Amino acid sequence: MIWINQIVQGVLLGGYYALIACGLSFLFSVMRIVNLAHGSLTVLAAYALFWLADRFGVSPYLGLLAVLPAMAVLGWLLQKTILERSTRSGQLVPVLSTFGLAIVIDNLLFQAFGADTRSLAPFVGSLSYDSWDLSDDVSLGRLALITFLTAIAMLGGLQLFLVRTPLGRAIRATAEDPDTVGLVGINAGRVNAIAMSIAMATVGVAGFFMAIRATFAPYAGAAQLLFAFESTVIGGVGSLWGTLIGGIVLGVAQSLGAQLHPQGFLIAGHLTFLAVLLARLTLTARGGRLSAWIGGAR
Amino acid sequence: MALLEISALTACHGLLEAVRKVSFSLEKGETLALVGANGAGKTTLLRTLAGAHRAAEGRIEFAGSDVTNLPSHERAAAGIALVPEGRRLFARMTVEENLLLARATGRTGPWTIEAVFEAFPNLRERRRSRAGSLSGGEQQATAIGRALMANPELLLLDEVSLGLSPLVVDRVYRQLKSLMVRGATIILVEQDLNRALSVADRVICMLEGRVALEGRATELTRPQVTDAYFGLAASGRTEA
Numbered sequence: 379m380i381w382i383n384q385i386v387q388g389v390l391l392g393g394y395y396a397l398i399a400c401g402l403s404f405l406f407s408v409m410r411i412v413n414l415a416h417g418s419l420t421v422l423a424a425y426a427l428f429w430l431a432d433r434f435g436v437s438p439y440l441g442l443l444a445v446l447p448a449m450a451v452l453g454w455l456l457q458k459t460i461l462e463r464s465t466r467s468g469q470l471v472p473v474l475s476t477f478g479l480a481i482v483i484d485n486l487l488f489q490a491f492g493a494d495t496r497s498l499a500p501f502v503g504s505l506s507y508d509s510w511d512l513s514d515d516v517s518l519g520r521l522a523l524i525t526f527l528t529a530i531a532m533l534g535g536l537q538l539f540l541v542r543t544p545l546g547r548a549i550r551a552t553a554e555d556p557d558t559v560g561l562v563g564i565n566a567g568r569v570n571a572i573a574m575s576i577a578m579a580t581v582g583v584a585g586f587f588m589a590i591r592a593t594f595a596p597y598a599g600a601a602q603l604l605f606a607f608e609s610t611v612i613g614g615v616g617s618l619w620g621t622l623i624g625g626i627v628l629g630v631a632q633s634l635g636a637q638l639h640p641q642g643f644l645i646a647g648h649l650t651f652l653a654v655l656l657a658r659l660t661l662t663a664r665g666g667r668l669s670a671w672i673g674g675a676r
Numbered sequence: 677m678a679l680l681e682i683s684a685l686t687a688c689h690g691l692l693e694a695v696r697k698v699s700f701s702l703e704k705g706e707t708l709a710l711v712g713a714n715g716a717g718k719t720t721l722l723r724t725l726a727g728a729h730r731a732a733e734g735r736i737e738f739a740g741s742d743v744t745n746l747p748s749h750e751r752a753a754a755g756i757a758l759v760p761e762g763r764r765l766f767a768r769m770t771v772e773e774n775l776l777l778a779r780a781t782g783r784t785g786p787w788t789i790e791a792v793f794e795a796f797p798n799l800r801e802r803r804r805s806r807a808g809s810l811s812g813g814e815q816q817a818t819a820i821g822r823a824l825m826a827n828p829e830l831l832l833l834d835e836v837s838l839g840l841s842p843l844v845v846d847r848v849y850r851q852l853k854s855l856m857v858r859g860a861t862i863i864l865v866e867q868d869l870n871r872a873l874s875v876a877d878r879v880i881c882m883l884e885g886r887v888a889l890e891g892r893a894t895e896l897t898r899p900q901v902t903d904a905y906f907g908l909a910a911s912g913r914t915e916a
Contacts, residue, residue, distance in 0.1 A: 544779065551766045551777050558764040560748030561726055561757070563781030563826060 379515040384633045386516055392609075392629030393526030394587065396622040399606035399613075400532055401581040403621040406610065408553045408573045411461060411472045415479040417603030419578065422483050423449055423585025424498070424594050425491060431501045438498050438586060446582045453578030457571045480599060487596035498589035506590055525587050529625070532580060533618045540618075549573050608651040627654075677740065679704045679861055680725075680830060685734035687717075687724040694720040696885035697734065702830075707862045709876035709893070711869060713905060717885040718865045719761050722832045725863070726758035727751040739829065752781045757828035761835055761865075763819040767808030771799055771818050774807050778825035785827030792821035795851055813844035820848070824855075831855070833864040837871070849875060869901055883907050 402416045413419075426445045430436040436444075460479065464471040499506040508520035540546035552559045552569045559566050588594060588602065605628065613624025628647050635646020678701035687695040695717040702708055710718045723729035725736060727748030736744045743751055757778075766774055775789055793800040796817040802810060807818055816836055823831060833852070837845040853875065856862060866872040872879060873893050881889040881904040889896070889904035902908075 544776065547769070547773050547777055548780060550769060550773075554766045554768055555764060557728065558760065558766075559777070561728060561752060561760060561764075562778040562822060563749050563752035563783075564777065565747070565749045 379513070380637065381634075383516045384637045385630055386518070387522070388630030388633035389626050390519065390522040390526050390629070391633060392626030393529040393622070394522070394591065394625070395605050395609040395628050396533060396613075396625030397525060397529040397587055398584045398602055399609040399621050399625060400529070400536070400618070401577040401584060402603075402606045403610045403613070403615070403618060404536060404580065405574070405577045406615055407617065408549055408577075409461070409465065409570055410469065410553070411465060411476070413476045413577075414473060414603065415476040415483060415599075416581065416606055417601065418480040418483040418487075418599030419449075419452075419581050420585045420588060420602050420606075421594055421596070421599045422487065423582040424589035425487055425496070425596075427498060427586060427589055428496050429491075431498060438501050438590065442582065442586055445586075446579045449578040449582035450575040453575040454571050456578070457574035461574065462567065462570070480603075484597050484599055491596060493595060495593045495595045496589070497593040498586075499591075502590055521587075521591055525591065528583065528587065529622060532583060533622050536576070536580070537618045545569075545572065605647075608647065612651055612654045678702060678737075679706075679739060680863075681737040682725070683735050683737075685721070685724065685736060686732045687720050687729055688732045689720070693732075694885055695724060698882075698885070698887055699734075700880060700887065700890065702861060702863065704829075704861055705859045706878060707856050707860075707864070707876045709872035709879045710863060710865045710882060711867075711872050711879060711901065711905065712882035712888070715884075716882040718882055719834055720885075721882070722758060722834050722863065722865060723760070726756055726760075726832055728758065728760070749780070752778075752826055752828075753783065755783065755827075755829035756832065757781075757823035757826045757830070758832040759819045759823045759834060759836060761838070763815050765807040765810075765815055765818055765822070767806065769807060770804050771807055771810070771814075772803040774818055774822050775825050778822050781826040783827040787824045787827045789825070792824060795824075795854070796821055812839050813841070813848070816840060816844075816848060817851075820851070829861060831860055831862045833862060835865050835867065837866065837868065845871075869898060869905075873898070873901070881905055 398420065402413060405411050405413050423445055426448065427438050427441045430441040430444065431438055460475050461472055464475040506521050509517045510520065511517040540550055548559065548564045548569050552564060552566050556566045559569070609625040609628050610621055611624065612627050613620030613622065627650060631650035632643045632647040635642030680702040682701070683699045684697045685695060685699065686693055686697055698721060710721065712718050720729055724731050727746055731744055734744070735742060738754060738756060743754060746754070766777070772789065775792055793803070798814060799817055799821065802814055807815065810818065820836065836848055840848065849871065856875070864876070873896065876893045879891060879893050879896055879901065880887055881901055883904060888907065889901060
């Protein structure tokens with residue numbers, strides 16, 4: 379029974395990882411940008427919510443109403459000031475520029491908020507520890523379940539948006555061939571800026587859940603980035619549903635690992651990540667499926 | 677007034693002047709064929725007209741306004757549609773999605789999804805297939821359909837017959853003919869001289885980026901065009 383519980387908790391944890399990875403995966407599938415500032419931006423959103431709650435007594439739920447649009451605007455600005463220029467200079471330049479951005483954000487947060495570890499949990503009542511007991515061994519955390527459902531809704535919503543709406547189609551077309559979309563009347567620069575805004579809004583949601591379920595500090599971004607990255611890569615880079623699966627695989631591996639050995643949590647996760655990566659590379663070497671994997675964006 | 681008026685247009689690839697001081701004008705409803713050897717600058721000229729390539733010098737006037745510095749998406753919205761060389765479909769998207777994309781121009785007119793399927797019946801059953809999985813003829817039809825979905829006033833066709841079997845080329849040209857009958861304004865690049873001379877009202881032969889010969893299709897003879905094509909008859913050159 380304890381194993382069933384570990385799997386259930388792992389799946390729920392995977393939902394959280396998928397939520398954290400959503401913006402990273404979306405950005406890569408749409409703009410081929412590996413955003414190394416992803417974790418730091420998540421922490422930035424968390425600090426924004428914390429600041430509103432701590433300073434002005436705004437509940438984090440209401441805070442989202444302000445923070446999500448602010449993140450979207452930030453996304454637009456980042457696209458216009460940094461990313462558009464760096465993507466023009468080749469695929470590696472955005473990696474460098476977002477890495478630099480991450481350092482800037484981390485240190486600005488440190489400057490502004492100090493080294494104290496923060497959490498939004500005190501501002502949401504008992505949500506962070508409420509649970510339903512399904513049996514003696516299995517209980518579902520309310521927050522974990524809400525996080526999981528939000529991940530499904532967000533990834534599913536984005537997927538539907540990409541497939542069903544004119545703007546979604548324009549985003550996919552721009553991802554595939556930015557030079558040709560102009561010929562059918564699509565403003566590639568504008569579409570990319572919108573895509574970046576959407577990605578940053580999802581980062582805002584991720585920051586919200588991260589801040590409620592755990593604690594964060596100015597330099598917490600790298601750890602967030604790591605799990606987001608692992609989920610994205612396990613699920614197949616650039617595929618939104620794959621990211622959900624990747625998150626779940628990572629979460630289940632970690633919680634089973636933790637059950638096996640007290641220090642097994644991280645090791646099992648990293649080993650799973652490496653195993654998937656190696657399997658992919660082997661497949662690639664054998665079947666030339668690199669494009670199918672890297673270009674597997676939907 | 678001419679629908680399209682280009683004057684002393686120059687376009688470069690790096691230091692190479694691919695299009696050199698080209699001038700001509702096009703009336704509404706006219707069909708112009710661009711012929712010339714590989715590397716004569718035909719594709720670059722079309723891409724420059726569509727805004728996919730920057731003009732280095734000169735002026736492009738479309739429907740009375742200067743579009744020389746407009747980005748491609750604004751030119752598409754103004755009514756210029758290019759069927760690019762190599763089709764450039766969005767291979768991972770379906771045929772229908774490829775067609776729907778062109779609605780981004782915001783132009784309305786006779787061309788809807790249904791009208792395109794009417795014109796290219798072979799696409800109807802493939803509407804949910806990914807464009808990358810189509811045959812060459814189907815891809816070409818989709819590319820033309822996508823351009824038509826923008827309800828353009830000026831249609832630019834770059835080597836629509838490239839890589840297609842003669843049978844399919846015939847079919848594509850039959851459909852183009854029906855467009856021309858309906859009064860579409862078209863510039864097409866065509867390698868096949870006979871075909872170019874038979875469908876077009878006017879022919880421009882390019883040589884090393886310049887207009888080597890220009891005339892009405894009915895008045896030009898095949899030897900005249902071939903001479904200009906290979907640069908044998910400098911005397912055939914006329915200024916537009």
